[in-house]
Amino acid sequence: MIKLSAIQLNSKADVAFNLAVIAAQLEKLVHSPVSTEADNNDTIEHIVVLPECCLFFGANDKAQLSLANQTYTNNDLQCALSALAKQFNVTLIGGTVPILTAEGNKYTNSSCAFNTNGELIGRYDKIHLFDVNVEDSEKNYCESRFTQAGINPCLVNTPFAKIGLTVCFDVRFPMLFQKLTTMGADIITVPSAFTRVTGKAHWQTLLQARAIENQVYIIASGQEGVHENGRETWGHSMIISPWGEVLDCLEEGEGIITSEFNPQEIKRIRTSMPLKHTAET
Numbered sequence: 001m002i003k004l005s006a007i008q009l010n011s012k013a014d015v016a017f018n019l020a021v022i023a024a025q026l027e028k029l030v031h032s033p034v035s036t037e038a039d040n041n042d043t044i045e046h047i048v049v050l051p052e053c054c055l056f057f058g059a060n061d062k063a064q065l066s067l068a069n070q071t072y073t074n075n076d077l078q079c080a081l082s083a084l085a086k087q088f089n090v091t092l093i094g095g096t097v098p099i100l101t102a103e104g105n106k107y108t109n110s111s112c113a114f115n116t117n118g119e120l121i122g123r124y125d126k127i128h129l130f131d132v133n134v135e136d137s138e139k140n141y142c143e144s145r146f147t148q149a150g151i152n153p154c155l156v157n158t159p160f161a162k163i164g165l166t167v168c169f170d171v172r173f174p175m176l177f178q179k180l181t182t183m184g185a186d187i188i189t190v191p192s193a194f195t196r197v198t199g200k201a202h203w204q205t206l207l208q209a210r211a212i213e214n215q216v217y218i219i220a221s222g223q224e225g226v227h228e229n230g231r232e233t234w235g236h237s238m239i240i241s242p243w244g245e246v247l248d249c250l251e252e253g254e255g256i257i258t259s260e261f262n263p264q265e266i267k268r269i270r271t272s273m274p275l276k277h278t279a280e281t
Contacts, residue, residue: 002160002261004187005029005048006221008237008250011057013228015067018055019080025256026088032258045116045160046090047261049221051237052109052168052193054095055080058228061146068098068107078112078120086118091158095191095221096126096167106148111165111191113156121158124165125150128173136197136232153179161186161261164216168192171206171220174213181214186266190220199234204246212244215269217261224252242269 007025011018029046055077056067071077081094092114098107108125115121127150129143153176156163164180164187171177171190180188188210194203199222211218217240224235239247239259247259 001042002045002047003258004217004219004239004261005046005256005258006219006237006239006250007048007050007254007256008222008224008235009051009054009057009254010225010227010233011051011054011223013056013059013063015055015077015080018057019084021254022050022054023084023087025254026084026090029256029258030088030090046088047093047158047161047163047187047219048090049093049189049191049219050081050095051221051223052096052191053223054191055097057193057223058231060229061143064098065100065107065146068100069104072100081112082114082118082120085114085116089116091115091163093156093163093165093189093191093219099125101148106146108150109143109147109167110150111154111167111189113163113165115158122154122156122163122165124154124167125152126167126170127151127153127176128169130169134195134197136195141195153183155180155183155185161263164188166190168194171210172202174210177210177214177216181216185214185216186263187217187219187261188214190218191222192220193223194234196232196234199236203234203236204238207238207240208244208246211240211242213275215242215266215273215275217242217266224250224254242266 085092164185223233248257
């Protein structure tokens with residue numbers, strides 16, 4: 001049995017604090033009643049997605065660059081997520097962390113995937129950067145000032161599913177999702193820190209559209225609430241079926257949602273309604 005989970009956070013500008021919160025949520029997951037639903041002979045595999053900026057949020061982008069500089073030499077942030085995946089025996093899509101570029105003047109907003117042994121099995125650098133005007137307390141967002149955009153889609157192979165990696169604002173660009181589906185994705189993850197304004201307007205609609213048009217499971221994990229710098233994020237973490245149904249949702253607060261992954265459902269939907277994707281990104 002394969003369980004899909006999303007952890008919703010209100011992350012602080014404090015790596016150690018956030019790691020402790022994530023560990024507590026993973027502890028609940030692996031010892032929850034849902035983990036005893038399977039037959040005694042049936043092993044449960046967990047795929048868990050964390051939000052964007054899961055280990056450091058609530059400060060400005062320059063602070064993210066500073067963190068990337070501090071942790072660059074020893075890969076501290078990736079190592080911390082790796083340790084969690086191994087400790088709790090989960091496939092962990094580590095939201096995003098800032099990774100310093102070779103030039104040292106910017107960082108990539110990177111979603112790192114780890115297997116149950118804590119091995120890095122994939123890294124996706126966010127392609128579509130959030131340079132927009134929003135009618136909220138921030139007014140203007142310019143990720144490209146300190147963030148370097150990625151250029152390549154990333155598909156992660158696991159023993160039980162192929163997982164396409166995306167991040168937040170990517171959800172508005174269907175060609176990326178279509179490319180991942182063409183590459184073989186069964187599941188696409190969307191770690192996010194959607195603003196409250198844009199989230200209320202478009203979050204669920206966009207996620208359901210990406211699930212329906214690609215006939216994949218979507219695991220969307222969000223930041224939620226008011227953060228230390230006054231930024232407000234939407235939350236509403238969701239797991240969506242290949243038919244576009246919301247299987248589980250956490251609207252507010254920190255916590256975890258879980259649903260079962262059924263590869264036969266993907267096969268059934270794609271057989272009954274075949275869609276051919278030829279998209280290039």
